[in-house]
Amino acid sequence: MISANWVQVVEDRTSGVVGVVVVTPTALQGIAQLYGLYVDPAHWKRGIGRVLFGAAVARAKGIKAGALIITAEPSAEGFYSRMGAIRIGEGPFYFSPETILPSLLYVIPRAT
Template identity: 45%
Template sequence: MNTRILVRRAKPSEAEALSALALRSKAHWGYDPDFIARCREALTVTEAMIASHDVFVAESSGRPLGFYVLKAGPADEGVLDFMFVDPVAIGQGLGERLWRHAVQRAAGHGYKALRIDADPHAEGFYRRMGAVRVGEVASTVDPGRMLPLMRYRL
């Protein structure tokens, strides 16, 4: 990316903007509008989520271009619950930058691994980052739809 990017902790007041970014990012992959509408609840970022988890935003000139949500998982595992890049910034290295930041945060929490319930379109990205597919998990939006379950050892 040519512009200066700042990765910082999200503010509760950004919940609505981050939710909209997540939906734009999901829609970028060609999903039909009905599916995107069904994703709205699952992709909603709340003020409570921002207050209780590691939520970090990548911004340029005050505009959020991507974000992730890192939560505690079982035992010594972290869960990368959300990771989205605005379509205007896809393919410019922002996802990798957010990934590296999330990995550093996870290591700082003492996690030994990251779990990712990945969108099928994101599986290749996570593989390039070093994650491996360890199974499948049912979508919370369409239970009959299976998603790649990825794991990254820290």
């Protein structure tokens, strides 16, 4: 994933990684997958997630995608909703089937 340029990180002033985002292509034309977006909890509420989401959108545009599909941790659904994603379904977490993960779709705005 790193050599394919799908991974981007955010570092703090000491060059420590405080966040990472991974966007991958899918078999569906025009749709990329937000494979993961993580921010170190010690750095929450500082805009890092918003910056990483913006990087994810830019990466999706770079691979000619018009939308991002997101499978989120339940507690992150509100964040993605604030970013403009809409819930399109849900499904069980593979490793813990009693945990239900929301599926969201973010349609990338066209440049005007």
